[in-house]
Amino acid sequence: MSESFDAYYRRDYRKLVGLAYVLSGSHWAAEDLAQDALTEAHRKWSTVRDYDDPAGWVRRVMINKSTSRLRRLRSETKGLMRIGNRRTESIHPTERAHEVWDAVRELPNRQAQVIALFYWEDRSVNQIAEILNVSPETAKTHLKRARTALSTKLEAHHGEL
Amino acid sequence: MNQLDERLRSAASDLDRQLNGSDLPPFRPKRSATPAMFVLVLLVGIGIFGFVARSQTNDGGGISVATQPVVPETVSALDRDLEPAGQSIPEAAPTPKSTEATGQTFTRTNAADGEFFVPLPGASSWSVDESWVLLYRTGTGGPSHVVIDATEPAAPPVELSISPPDIEQVYWHPFESDVLLYASGADLVTFDVVTGQVDAVHSFTGCDRVDSGASPVPPSADGTVSLLCHGNGDLTQITYDLVSGEERRAPTQSDGAAAPSPSGELLVQWNADGSASVLDRDLNDTGVVLDLGNNLFEFVTDPQGVEWIATTLFDGPLVGSVVLMGLDTQHAPIVLIGPSRGDGYPPAGTMLSARAGKVAVSIRGAEDESLAGRVTIVDLDESFENPPRTSFVHNSEDLHGYWSTPFVSLSPSGRTVIYSSDDGTHAVNTYAIALSDIVEVTN
Numbered sequence: 385m386s387e388s389f390d391a392y393y394r395r396d397y398r399k400l401v402g403l404a405y406v407l408s409g410s411h412w413a414a415e416d417l418a419q420d421a422l423t424e425a426h427r428k429w430s431t432v433r434d435y436d437d438p439a440g441w442v443r444r445v446m447i448n449k450s451t452s453r454l455r456r457l458r459s460e461t462k463g464l465m466r467i468g469n470r471r472t473e474s475i476h477p478t479e480r481a482h483e484v485w486d487a488v489r490e491l492p493n494r495q496a497q498v499i500a501l502f503y504w505e506d507r508s509v510n511q512i513a514e515i516l517n518v519s520p521e522t523a524k525t526h527l528k529r530a531r532t533a534l535s536t537k538l539e540a541h542h543g544e545l
Numbered sequence: 546m547n548q549l550d551e552r553l554r555s556a557a558s559d560l561d562r563q564l565n566g567s568d569l570p571p572f573r574p575k576r577s578a579t580p581a582m583f584v585l586v587l588l589v590g591i592g593i594f595g596f597v598a599r600s601q602t603n604d605g606g607g608i609s610v611a612t613q614p615v616v617p618e619t620v621s622a623l624d625r626d627l628e629p630a631g632q633s634i635p636e637a638a639p640t641p642k643s644t645e646a647t648g649q650t651f652t653r654t655n656a657a658d659g660e661f662f663v664p665l666p667g668a669s670s671w672s673v674d675e676s677w678v679l680l681y682r683t684g685t686g687g688p689s690h691v692v693i694d695a696t697e698p699a700a701p702p703v704e705l706s707i708s709p710p711d712i713e714q715v716y717w718h719p720f721e722s723d724v725l726l727y728a729s730g731a732d733l734v735t736f737d738v739v740t741g742q743v744d745a746v747h748s749f750t751g752c753d754r755v756d757s758g759a760s761p762v763p764p765s766a767d768g769t770v771s772l773l774c775h776g777n778g779d780l781t782q783i784t785y786d787l788v789s790g791e792e793r794r795a796p797t798q799s800d801g802a803a804a805p806s807p808s809g810e811l812l813v814q815w816n817a818d819g820s821a822s823v824l825d826r827d828l829n830d831t832g833v834v835l836d837l838g839n840n841l842f843e844f845v846t847d848p849q850g851v852e853w854i855a856t857t858l859f860d861g862p863l864v865g866s867v868v869l870m871g872l873d874t875q876h877a878p879i880v881l882i883g884p885s886r887g888d889g890y891p892p893a894g895t896m897l898s899a900r901a902g903k904v905a906v907s908i909r910g911a912e913d914e915s916l917a918g919r920v921t922i923v924d925l926d927e928s929f930e931n932p933p934r935t936s937f938v939h940n941s942e943d944l945h946g947y948w949s950t951p952f953v954s955l956s957p958s959g960r961t962v963i964y965s966s967d968d969g970t971h972a973v974n975t976y977a978i979a980l981s982d983i984v985e986v987t988n
Binding site for chain 2: 389390393394397398401402405406415419422424426441444445448475476477478480481484485499503504517531534535538
């Protein structure tokens with residue numbers, strides 16, 4: 385039996401926000417991105433709920449939207465800072481975790497998305513390929529390149545990973 | 546597990562702990578892509594800009610900057626340290642200009658003799674955040690597509706190196722502020738005007754090529770891209786959802802891709818006899834046929850969220866009118882300009898642009914009682930059934946044939962309109978005017 389939207393929302397919301405946080409670096413921006421994608425899902429739930437992987441569909445929507453939304457949200461952040469009304473961040477990662485996610489966000493978009501899906505979501509390469517609408521080989525290549533780039537970036541910070 | 550894996554897994558665990566400690570907020574469905582705080586910042590920006598503009602127009606000088614495209618500095622101009630990719634056109638920077646005929650003040654491009662800068666018809670010239678304006682440059686200076694930084698009144702046009710399937714078939718991305726969309730072969734590609742990077746968004750299998758067909762078909766506000774697939778001698782109507790990546794296809798006989806409405810829920814597809822059929826999102830025919838007579842149209846959404854088109858009619862009982870037509874059979878056409886509102890019969894050469902509850906209608910020719918020679922703004926936000934109108938003279942004297950057409954394009958916010966005019970000279974320029982600066986009321 386298909387899951388209700390409410391049940392899906394309760395089950396997946398935090399995981400989705402986490403993915404958006406990894407990609408955006410801001411909790412409130414992540415919540416905004418997640419709500420945007422969930423709104424799309426809510427609108428089309430009668431169809432989406434019967435997909436093999438509704439959560440994967442929601443992630444694809446969020447990632448497709450995130451490039452432009454992230455740019456706008458970064459602008460919004462700057463705007464809020466200018467008018468002295470910056471929202472308080474409620475996620476405070478450890479210094480080591482912060483370094484890792486910062487390095488991920490410096491990667492090209494696709495590489496960052498693959499890393500986020502692989503390490504935060506525990507998605508397989510095939511699932512990642514499905515979500516990103518690319519071939520498994522392409523996803524694997526992005527993952528390999530991202531890992532190489534991350535090793536270099538993180539080593540450059542402290543001379544060690 | 547190696548060290549990198551360990552660090553990534555550890556960072557993921559740390560994030561998991563933090564998120565599990567946070568409350569689950571109630572679901573807040575929202576249709577608009579504009580978050581509330583963005584609107585707040587936008588409003589603050591408008592306030593700041595309005596104050597600056599007013600200060601500068603009250604200094605007694607003859608030049609005002611109040612009519613440059615109104616983009617709030619606090620939002621759209623934040624990343625304006627980015628320069629567009631391409632070659633700046635080596636000419637003097639654009640200069641503001643007053644037009645005595647209307648008392649209005651415009652910001653203009655700065656074309657040399659024989660050079661023409663125009664907004665292309667059929668798609669918005671404005672990027673989604675109003676930070677860029679796309680123009681076409683031709684005559685002695687072209688041909689090429691150029692962008693102007695709309696946040697910088699002195700910025701010269703910058704040439705772009707793009708090759709859309711037709712000069713008119715290049716569109717601003719509905720979500721990304723710096724990105725243009727066009728078809729290339731069997732691919733839908735993006736062109737970033739800042740970096741110059743070209744990326745394939747999607748490849749359409751089974752198509753030798755894709756394009757918009759006979760006329761431009763911009764993507765809808767919800768991210769629906771509509772294209773014709775040419776393959777094996779057959780035509781297929783395709784929609785591609787930029788958000789979900791989903792594709793829909795249906796065989797078609799139409800020579801143009803169906804135009805998606807702003808919501809993406811309906812599409813208008815040309816028929817061979819010049820009428821158009823309304824399709825639903827799944828490309829099924831709704832049975833509604835619009836008697837458009839091959840005339841251009843633009844989509845409009847009424848306060849109840851019902852989608853209409855604005856178009857010109859040169860046949861039938863409302864001959865010589867600019868009207869709103871419903872996309873169903875329940876709504877009678879509403880006349881915006883035409884004999885039934887006391888206007889004369891407008892000549893051919895009427896250009897339309899509709900955004901944000903406003904319709905801009907520019908009519909070729911010299912001034913007369915038909916509103917020819919003018920750009921008329923119809924404000925549907927004020928009244929949908931009997932909307933008020935304002936207008937101004939465009940001064941284009943038809944000295945350069947097609948390129949003297951007063952092409953018009955409203956900004957997404959509906960606050961600014963650009964239009965082209967030869968202004969009785971050997972060049973064609975594009976002008977911008979803030980709608981708030983139009984003082985003349987046209988009954």
